[in-house]
Amino acid sequence: MATxxxxxxxxxxxxxQSQDLNSDAVRITTGAxxxxxxxxxxxxxxxxxxxxxxxxxxxxxxxxxxxQLRATAATSSNDVMALQxxxxxxxxxxxxxxxxxxxxxxKDGNKTIAAFIAKTTTQHQAHAKAFNAAATQAGxxxxxxxxxxxxxxxxxxxxxxKTPADVVQLAITLEDxxxxxxxxxxxxxxSTQLRRLFASVAPVEAQHxxxxxxxxxxxxxxxxxxxxxxxxxxxxxxxxGSVGFPAAFYPTRSxxxxxxxxxx
Amino acid sequence: MTATRDExxxxxxxxxxxxxxxxxxxxxxxxxxxxxxGAVDLAAEIRDRAAVGDxxxxxxxxxxxxxxxxxxxxxxxxAACSGKDTSSAKSxxxxxxxxxxxxxxxxxxxxxxxxxxxxxxxxxxxYQAALGAAKAGKLGTVPPAVATFVTTAMAQHTDxxxxxxxxxxxxxxxxxxxxxxxxxxxxxxxxxxxxxxxxVAKLALELEDQAAQTYxxxxxxxxxxxxxxxxxxxxxVEAMHAAILNxxxxxxxxxxxxxxxxxxxxxxxxxx
Numbered sequence: 155m156a157t158x159x160x161x162x163x164x165x166x167x168x169x170x171q172s173q174d175l176n177s178d179a180v181r182i183t184t185g186a187x188x189x190x191x192x193x194x195x196x197x198x199x200x201x202x203x204x205x206x207x208x209x210x211x212x213x214x215x216x217x218x219x220x221x222q223l224r225a226t227a228a229t230s231s232n233d234v235m236a237l238q239x240x241x242x243x244x245x246x247x248x249x250x251x252x253x254x255x256x257x258x259x260x261k262d263g264n265k266t267i268a269a270f271i272a273k274t275t276t277q278h279q280a281h282a283k284a285f286n287a288a289a290t291q292a293g294x295x296x297x298x299x300x301x302x303x304x305x306x307x308x309x310x311x312x313x314x315x316k317t318p319a320d321v322v323q324l325a326i327t328l329e330d331x332x333x334x335x336x337x338x339x340x341x342x343x344x345s346t347q348l349r350r351l352f353a354s355v356a357p358v359e360a361q362h363x364x365x366x367x368x369x370x371x372x373x374x375x376x377x378x379x380x381x382x383x384x385x386x387x388x389x390x391x392x393x394x395g396s397v398g399f400p401a402a403f404y405p406t407r408s409x410x411x412x413x414x415x416x417x418x
Numbered sequence: 419m420t421a422t423r424d425e426x427x428x429x430x431x432x433x434x435x436x437x438x439x440x441x442x443x444x445x446x447x448x449x450x451x452x453x454x455x456g457a458v459d460l461a462a463e464i465r466d467r468a469a470v471g472d473x474x475x476x477x478x479x480x481x482x483x484x485x486x487x488x489x490x491x492x493x494x495x496x497a498a499c500s501g502k503d504t505s506s507a508k509s510x511x512x513x514x515x516x517x518x519x520x521x522x523x524x525x526x527x528x529x530x531x532x533x534x535x536x537x538x539x540x541x542x543x544x545y546q547a548a549l550g551a552a553k554a555g556k557l558g559t560v561p562p563a564v565a566t567f568v569t570t571a572m573a574q575h576t577d578x579x580x581x582x583x584x585x586x587x588x589x590x591x592x593x594x595x596x597x598x599x600x601x602x603x604x605x606x607x608x609x610x611x612x613x614x615x616x617x618v619a620k621l622a623l624e625l626e627d628q629a630a631q632t633y634x635x636x637x638x639x640x641x642x643x644x645x646x647x648x649x650x651x652x653x654x655v656e657a658m659h660a661a662i663l664n665x666x667x668x669x670x671x672x673x674x675x676x677x678x679x680x681x682x683x684x685x686x687x688x689x690x
Contacts, residue, residue: 273670273672274672276675277672277675280675280676281675281676284676333654337650337651337654338650340637340646340647340649340650341643341646341647341650346638346639347638349637349638349646350634350637350638352650353633353634353637353638353649353650353653353677354634354676354677354678355676355677356650356653356654357630357634357653357654357656357657357658357677358657358672358674358675358676358677359654360654360655360657360658360661361654361657361658361660361661361671361672362672363658364657364658364661364662364671365661365662365665365671365672368662368665383665383668383669383670384667384668384669385665385666385668387561387563387564387615387666387667387668388559388561389561390561390562390563390666391562391563392562392563392565392566393563393566394563394566395562395563395564395565395566395567395568395570395662395666396566396567396569396570396571398658398661398662399570399571399574399655399658399659399662401655402573402574402577402578402655403577403578403581403651403652403655404650404651404652404653404654404655405651406651
């Protein structure tokens with residue numbers, strides 16, 4: 155087995171780098187407090203029953219990511235393109251969820267589905283903000299447009315949307331594209347901060363998809379009354395326990411290429 | 419058509435259930451070859467690193483980078499993981515655990531891989547124990563969805579453990595078949611006290627959150643590209659398990675805007 159020997163020169167270099175990072179971190183953390191306060195106020199103002207318990211962690215998570223972003227220095231144009239593409243996917247998701255929220259059968263339908271749409275919209279807004287913050291800090295432009303490829307898919311699907319199940323199906327598609335893209339981006343970007351950013355968002359999109367898959371199964375089984383928080387776990391069909399996570403490893407074959415939503 | 423299972427009417431047909439199950443299994447199987455390839459890549463990278471150690475001056479720069487990255491990862495691991503985990507490790511670690519960890523064969527990225535296997539084995543063991551308790555009637559009536567959740571999640575954790583163990587054996591290390599974690603005794607004790615499905619679900623949620631967050635932590639603390647990709651492909655799945663558990667427990671399924679790391683396992687929990 156190979157034995158590692160300590161390289162004292164390297165150690166000195168690392169120590170110096172560490173001191174520089176510490177100085178930067180103090181400055182960055184001070185700046186991030188402003189963002190933290192802003193996010194906290196927004197969260198407090200829109201706090202609802204479904205946010206209990208998770209809000210504090212959510213704000214802390216957002217603040218941590220924003221803090222990280224202040225320290226992010228995307229070092230390649232590929233990083234910027236990946237961030238812009240991610241923002242474009244988020245922009246599209248926000249647009250779709252906002253449109254869905256206004257549909258009569260959502261607005262006046264199942265309250266839990268409506269609440270999920272509202273909360274998920276705010277989460278995608280936080281993601282878009284984080285991706286664009288990282289892109290602009292790296293010297294790129296913020297992406298304010300939706301992903302063109304999937305915007306076309308949405309445009310084609312919208313006229314056919316007549317029921318909550320149709321909305322759920324479209325949302326599942328978008329959440330899956332987002333999760334697959336970010337899971338792949340984790341191994342594509344060049345800095346640890348960006349890896350952390352993509353890796354902290356991909357599981358959240360996957361959770362949106364898991365929830366929507368469960369909701370889809372319940373709606374398909376005419377069990378819309380079980381789409382509730384709290385639900386009646388005893389009445390959930392067997393399939394509801396597994397339909398939310400169809401694969402042991404999250405696939406990336408449908409991930410969007412990093413250029414797909416890049417600002418031209 | 420409705421079918422009856424355990425005195426409860428399934429509100430979907432056998433055909434629908436069979437189709438859903440078949441689709442799920444197909445999707446699951448589709449991912450396995452990719453994961454095996456990823457495990458082979460990761461093992462090759464680690465073997466390559468071992469070779470770099472004998473590579474002489476030409477490879478010195480790269481070797482230094484790897485050592486530096488490993489040192490940084492270790493420092494971050496110690497600094498970033500939660501205080502709760504640290505105190506837990508201190509309070510329950512055995513002297514032998516500390517001694518063995520000090521001379522661990524699993525170093526650098528392989529330490530994170532070993533931690534991943536241990537966490538997966540811990541989850542598999544917990545779900546097995548839950549099934550045993552359910553069969554013994556200790557948990558009361560088990561909802562069909564919870565039973566399906568446990569068996570499916572357990573199978574996925576088994577696949578995760580196999581993938582990570584393939585990396586260890588590919589790098590010439592021993593596979594980990596047990597749960598060499600200093601918090602295992604506490605986990606086993608908590609499972610033993612579980613008296614309801616809710617108790618088990620809460621404990622399972624803790625394990626799923628811990629796993630998802632540990633993989634998130636791994637994505638920016640391991641140096642191997644294949645290791646990063648593997649962690650990035652498993653973290654979302656553990657998070658999906660957590661989402662369904664939250665739903666079953668009557669809690670909001672997506673509580674965080676960004677996955678945090680406050681519940682990530684500290685590598686110091688590892689006792690090998």
